[in-house]
Amino acid sequence: MGVVFGHLSDYASGFWYTVALTLASFLVSLLVGIVIATMRISPAAPARAAGLFYVETVRNTPLLVLLFLFFFGLTKVGLAYSIFVSGVIVIGAYHGAFVAEALRSGVGAVSKGQAEAARSIGLTFSQSLRYVVLPQAFRTVVPPIGNIFIALTKNTSLITVIAGVDLTSAADRLNTTYAQAIPIFFGAAVAYLILTIPSGLAFGWIERKVAIAR
Amino acid sequence: MFRRRLSVLVATAALAMGTAACGGGTSSSGGGLAASAKPAGYAMTQATNIPASPTLDAIKSRGKIVIGTKFDQPLFGLKNPVTGNIDGFDAELSRLLAKRVLGDDKKIDFVETVSKNREDFIEQGKVDAVIATYTINDARKQRVGFAGPYYLAGQDIMVKKDNTTIKSVTDLNGKKVSSVQGSTSEQNIKSKAPQAQVLLFDTYTTAGEALRDGRVDAESTDNVILLGLVDKNPDAFKLVGAPFTQEPYGIGLKKADTVFRNFVNDTLAEAEKNGDWQKAYAATAGKVDPKPPTPPAIDRY
Structure with a gap:
């Protein structure tokens, strides 16, 4: 384990890259998820179709392939985003499809009477979503969103294929130099757990905070 | 109705992918699949007296030399998917060696060797020699002998x-x-x-x-x-053509067979003297190398 403790600064720089990438992509995924979920439950058929198309294409394509297509494909049409920004957009957009489906299931869990009551007192569709349906939907989807967050955290390691310098890449570089794969990747696993276990606990706390007494 | 539409969709998608793959194939074949450039006639001739050695005796009685090489290394050892020939600098040196031993550069069996199995193939006698972008180093010298180096990679x-x-x-x-x-x-x-x-x-x-x-x-x-x-x-x-590390490529053979190692070194020296080495390089890696190298000094250890 000496190789791990001797290179804590290498792990730290990779760790903070992973933290930044995780938080930024998660924010993007929430925004994308809300927009797409709204489209999927919208009364307008074209919006529903577009939302369905987004979810099914993005969710059913490997993240690795999407990263490649975005990073190397868009430069061919003159759009070159940096490695980090490409990662945030692709990882965020990909998990946004999952967030959208989680939110949609949450909306389904809000009883129909709530939406009907909201509309009957004169709220528009978007108002009824914003003030009545989504706030209740969010409460029921905290656990699945927590799952998506943890999956997203681990999936950020795929940024190494477009030369991102995250935690996995830091471990990989150390391993190239010292050829001690087991302690080095064990160190990386611990670092990921330092990130994911508290976030799991945080989601549990949020879940209890917003729980509806039924 | 839906099913029919689906099958049309699948067929169209398959067609599109097929065309895309073809397009990719033709555009990326800059190496020239069908035209495997053959160097114009080598000067190498069969050695007048071939010494007795376990490997050389085996080659003579078999009437063929068995060379382990890479099948996937462009310009050095690459199996041509159209002709089935092995193209590249390593393959050309193998042909020169075959000509030296047997007087015929077609009397070769190429066997694919990858980095992991080269020492084993030599030790077990599955190949007479390995010419496969094979870097000479001390760890490998514990198990196999090296003729050459015949090329300095880096x-x-x-x-x-x-x-x-x-x-x-x-x-x-x-x-x-x-x-x-x-x-x-x-x-x-x-x-x-x-x-x-x-x-x-x-x-x-x-x-x-x-x-x-x-x-x-x-x-x-x-x-x-x-x-x-x-x-x-x-x-x-x-x-750029400005290498900043040195990896000498050698011809791997049985460690104990020093007679064969000397024979291969003589063959390399002859090829470097009569211009065959340069011809072989020019026809393979030299096509894209801006600075054709001079052959490195042979290390007769």
Whole structure:
């Protein structure tokens, strides 16, 4: 384990890259998820179709392939985003499809009477979503969103294929130099757990905070 | 109705993918699949007296020499999918050796060897010799003998075809350079050009793609690999031709058979003297190497 403790600064720089990438992509995924979920439950058929198309294409394509297509494909049409920004957009957009489906299931869990009551007192569709349906939907989807967050955290390691310098890449570089794969990747696993276990606990706390007494 | 529509959709998609694949195939075959360039006539002739040695005796009684080489290394040992021939510098040296022993460069069986099995194949006598971008080092010398070196490989730099500013490794200071994960290429760059920013991709081709897109100024790894990339993309890339590490390639053979090792060394010396070595290089790696090397001194240890 000496190789791990001797290179804590290498792990730290990779760790903070992973933290930044995780938080930024998660924010993007929430925004994308809300927009797409709204489209999927919208009364307008074209919006529903577009939302369905987004979810099914993005969710059913490997993240690795999407990263490649975005990073190397868009430069061919003159759009070159940096490695980090490409990662945030692709990882965020990909998990946004999952967030959208989680939110949609949450909306389904809000009883129909709530939406009907909201509309009957004169709220528009978007108002009824914003003030009545989504706030209740969010409460029921905290656990699945927590799952998506943890999956997203681990999936950020795929940024190494477009030369991102995250935690996995830091471990990989150390391993190239010292050829001690087991302690080095064990160190990386611990670092990921330092990130994911508290976030799991945080989601549990949020879940209890917003729980509806039924 | 839905089912029929679906099948049409699938067929269309398959067709589209098929065409795409074909398009990709033709555009990337810069190496020339059908036209495997043959060097114009070698001067090498059969040796007048072939000494007795376990390997040479086996070759003579078999009437064929068995050479282990790579089947997937462009310009050195690459199996041509159209003709089935093995093309490349290593394959040409094998032909010269066959001509020296048996007087006929067609009396060869090529066996694919990969990095992991080369020593085993030699020790078990599955091959008479291994000519397969095989770096001579002390660890390997414990198990096998090496004739040569016949070529000095080394880490080199590949740039876009129109680049004129990067001429050596020190020019990489302050530049972005791509390479691959899990290789020592990064450390070699950092030790010679500490101010270079190295981006590590997962394959040589994606590292090359980053160069094509202008995300990096250069790609750096073993020149043999870079030559292969240049060969496939002759209009996009070029090799700088300023290697900054040294990896001597040798011909691996049975450790105990010093008579055969001397014979192979004599063959190499002859090929280097009569111009066959240069012909073989010019017809293979020399097609894309801007600076054809001179053969390294043979190490008769």
